[in-house]
Amino acid sequence: MTGLEMAATAGIWTLEILAIAVTVALSVAYITYAERRVIGWIQVRKGCNRVGPAGLLQPLADGLKLVLKETIIPTTANKFLFIAAPIMSLTPALVAFAVVPFGETSLFGIWDGPHVMAIANLNVGLLYIMAISSLSIYGILMAGWSSNSKYPFIGAIRSTCQMISYEISMGFGLVTVMMLAGSLNLADIVHAQAGGIQHWYMIPLFPMLLVYFISGCAETARTPFDLVETEELVSGYYTEYSGMWFATFSLAEYGAMILISLMTSILFLGGWYAPIPALDFIPGTFWLLGKTAFLIFVFIWFRATFPRYRYDQMMRLGWKVFLPWALAWIAVVGIFIYTPGLDSIINFWMPWR
Amino acid sequence: MLETAFFNLFAGLSILSGMGVVLARNTMHSVMFLIFCFFNAAGLFFMLDAEFIGIIMILIYVGAVMVLFMFVVMMLEVNQAKLREGFLQYLPLGGLIAVILIIEFIAAAQSGVFTEGVKATAVHISQQVNNTAEIGQVLYTRYLLGFEIAAIILLVALVGAVVLTLRTRKDAKYQNIAAQVHVRKEDRMRKVRM
Structure with a gap:
């Protein structure tokens, strides 16, 4: 196997991995949204509907909020x-x-x-x-x-x-x-x-x-x-x-x-x-x-x-x-x-x- | 070339993590190093086309045995400093064993058994060969008796462990779920004529 072929294989693998990892991360975000809407529907209330059309931007807002929050590490923690x-x-x-x-x-x-x-x-x-x-x-x-x-x-x-x-x-x-x-x-x-x-x-x-x-x-x-x-x-x-x-x-x-x-x-x-x-x-x-x-x-x-x-x-x-x-x-x-x-x-x- | 690189990676990391098990000051760190060591050993098995053993290594050792290990270690209050008192008195004996082992390894490597012949030039078996099916076929036909004996020994050990630790506490409340489910209205209520 030549170096070029190896590089091509590695590139394809990287793309495959990214295609799955990114999709999983995005699905997780929107499953949380679906969860809130479905549970709202079951419990006869609205669920999140404020951020973006029908609340579709809510997961992104949540993600942003979590990133901006302070990460506290206890002093006695390992x-x-x-x-x-x-x-x-x-x-x-x-x-x-x-x-x-x-x-x-x-x-x-x-x-x-x-x-x-x-x-x-x-x-x-x-x-x-x-x-x-x-x-x-x-x-x-x-x-x-x-x-x-x-x-x-x-x-x-x-x-x-x-x-x-x-x-x-x-x-x-x-x-x-x-x-x-x-x-x-x-x-x-x-x-x-x-x-x-x-x-x-x-x-x-x-x-x-x-x-x-x-x-x-x-x-x-x-x-x-x-x-x-x-x-x-x-x-x-x-x-x-x-x-x-x-x-x-x-x-x-x-x-x-x-x-x-x-x-x-x-x-x-x-x-x-x-x-x-x-x-x-x-x-x-x-x-x-x-x-x-x-x-x-x-x-x-x-x-x-x-x-x-x-x-x-x-x-x-x-x-x-x-x-x-x-x-x-x-x-x-x-x-x-x-x-x-x-x-x-x-x-x-x-x-x- | 790639294979040699990966072998060196797995072998080197397993030796390093093995050293970490012994040298780490914190018991939990030792356990983590041991888990990492098992991972690298599994990687070495994969490189020998023994994917079944590699996976089982992760499943049994890392996934089950080490969890229980960690459980026990977590709940023990181990004072490392106290354990290390008089640690050096074992140095001569341990060092002697280590030196003998290293000499044996070098001698074995130099003897030529591993450098030529079938072992050194063995090519990888094709991807179509299913290791797992092959192992299953010999295990359940040719080595059936030994397999069954091992299974029975393990079962006896399991039952023994349960018997040794089983004790019914008189003061604890136990629920009989079946009785709870089968309870009828008549068992709980009584008509009283006033």
């Missing part, structure tokens, strides 16, 4: 880790997008076959997502510890317990997807669901869809699992944060929310395929982003609907309800795959077999 913690929680949320396939394109017929639109089409994509999203715990732990104050410390421990608990049932939920798709490659998982809504994994794996999505809700600390950051618990691990560093945590949280929605659409809702094959003339990316947008709406809907869980109830849900469900469903799928007679039923969802 300064390096205090500043590094928001970055450590934001980085995994963005890095995980590297393997997400956003659709297939042949670039208007310039390329021979369809190419998967992902920065890296990894063989172990699903494991990569799990590995990277488990790293966001460190940002929280570091934020709580380095603040050198009681409330963030307890809040960090509380939210870490929550994330570890729900990660387990989430991982076991994904095992059933791997069993049906026979691959860890996200594009292959989507390909295995081709051919209309009856092929999507939400049909055979409906309980796992619920487990995955609700666990995702707990992972990203959204209502009804947001006791990580409630006011009555003094905002959990980021009590001491202010200004832009505080906003970085929210950025990471909303980024993780987009990721969970994307992954749910890819793993259970047929990814970039249309529900009816006749509708496939609409580009797949629109389908994928449409499903994702709907799931984000569901997140917001949850927030407007459900009261907060109590801590012990939340732990009970994770360990005593979701984990047995997921383990039982792995056994059910396994029995279906290997029992003669029953395997003809499950083979409908395993086209590669």
Whole structure:
């Protein structure tokens, strides 16, 4: 490879990364806007409507306000880790997008076959997502510890317990997807669901869809699992944060929310395929982003609907309800795959077999 | 060329962070250095085409084991200065081991095993070869017995840990959620004829 080719590859990679990172940051800004408007609509009030037409400039105004605010660093804090913690929680949320396939394109017929639109089409994509999203715990732990104050410390421990608990049932939920798709490659998982809504994994794996999505809700600390950051618990691990560093945590949280929605659409809702094959003339990316947008709406809907869980109830849900469900469903799928007679039923969802 | 550069980067950073684990004054910093060290080790695995092990390294060690490590370290009040008292009395023994290890490393590197033959010239396997599927296939057929034995040992350890720490406190209030959900109107209310 010559130097020029290497430079060209590096340039393309940079563009790809920017295309995803900038889009995620912008979507986060406008999801906060959508959240306020949707919750306003549900609660029969207006929501933000003053800045710009229909309040559309509100996220920019909020961003500006947060940048201009003073960043307070407590004198007893461990300064390096205090500043590094928001970055450590934001980085995994963005890095995980590297393997997400956003659709297939042949670039208007310039390329021979369809190419998967992902920065890296990894063989172990699903494991990569799990590995990277488990790293966001460190940002929280570091934020709580380095603040050198009681409330963030307890809040960090509380939210870490929550994330570890729900990660387990989430991982076991994904095992059933791997069993049906026979691959860890996200594009292959989507390909295995081709051919209309009856092929999507939400049909055979409906309980796992619920487990995955609700666990995702707990992972990203959204209502009804947001006791990580409630006011009555003094905002959990980021009590001491202010200004832009505080906003970085929210950025990471909303980024993780987009990721969970994307992954749910890819793993259970047929990814970039249309529900009816006749509708496939609409580009797949629109389908994928449409499903994702709907799931984000569901997140917001949850927030407007459900009261907060109590801590012990939340732990009970994770360990005593979701984990047995997921383990039982792995056994059910396994029995279906290997029992003669029953395997003809499950083979409908395993086209590669 | 690029590969050598990346190898040097990962190897150098893992050695530096390994030193950081030992030398850092703050226990939390040591833990962070150890996490960084694991990351670089995972990077080295990726360069050996062992992407499955690399990812599992991050998932298990960084994502799970080190979180528990950090949990424990966070809650301990470790007085580093006290720990370091009499630290130097171990220097002769530790230094001896380090010197022997370095001599062995150099001798191994000089012996020619790594410079020629299959290992030195091994090309990367193609991207089509799926490491994960291959590992799964041998693990669940050829090495099934060993795999199952390991799984049972881990299960026993897990149950043992739970049994050792499980204690029911008499004074704590417990809720029976199923009983709460199944409660009927008749259980709570009583008609009284006046």
